[in-house]
Amino acid sequence: MSIPRxxxxxxxxxxxxxxxxxxxxxxxxxxxxxxxxHYLGAxxxxxxxxxxxxxxxxxxxxxxxxxxVNRNGLLTGRQHFASPTAMQEALEAEGTAVQEDQVxxxxxxxxxxxxxxx
DNA sequence: GCCTTGACCATTC
DNA sequence: AGAATGGCCAAGG
Numbered sequence: 001m002s003i004p005r006x007x008x009x010x011x012x013x014x015x016x017x018x019x020x021x022x023x024x025x026x027x028x029x030x031x032x033x034x035x036x037x038h039y040l041g042a043x044x045x046x047x048x049x050x051x052x053x054x055x056x057x058x059x060x061x062x063x064x065x066x067x068x069v070n071r072n073g074l075l076t077g078r079q080h081f082a083s084p085t086a087m088q089e090a091l092e093a094e095g096t097a098v099q100e101d102q103v104x105x106x107x108x109x110x111x112x113x114x115x116x117x118x
Numbered sequence: 119g120c121c122t123t124g125a126c127c128a129t130t131c
Numbered sequence: 132a133g134a135a136t137g138g139c140c141a142a143g144g
Contacts, residue, residue: 078125
């Protein structure tokens with residue numbers, strides 16, 4: 001983990017942390033904004049995590065945002081993808097069943113950074 | 119420089 | 132048990 005030295009780096013650090021956690025999510029698993037927020041200390045609020053994901057769209061590094069869903073397992077961010085079905089297809093391509101815009105057995109496929117990375 | 123919105127979650131009524 | 136509201140931080144208008 002890098003220590004924020006410059007104010008500009010501080011902001012980037014926030015995105016970088018979120019992106020890093022998302023990148024650590026193995027294929028076939030999904031995580032939630034709240035889990036990431038809680039992993040970062042739950043002080044930022046889950047909203048910031050989702051907002052950081054929006055920034056991930058502009059990030060140079062590839063971020064598997066399709067593995068990040070809301071607490072209900074609903075693909076809330078699918079509308080922000082290149083295509084509204086890109087997220088679902090990406091999940092299905094990894095072996096994650098998606099139906100009715102929500103992950104099947106989401107609770108089982110849920111990947112908690114706090115529990116896994118500990 | 120103040121106000122609104124935002125890929126959300128948890129608590130309370 | 133379902134619905135409404137507040138909270139969190141940041142950026143854009």
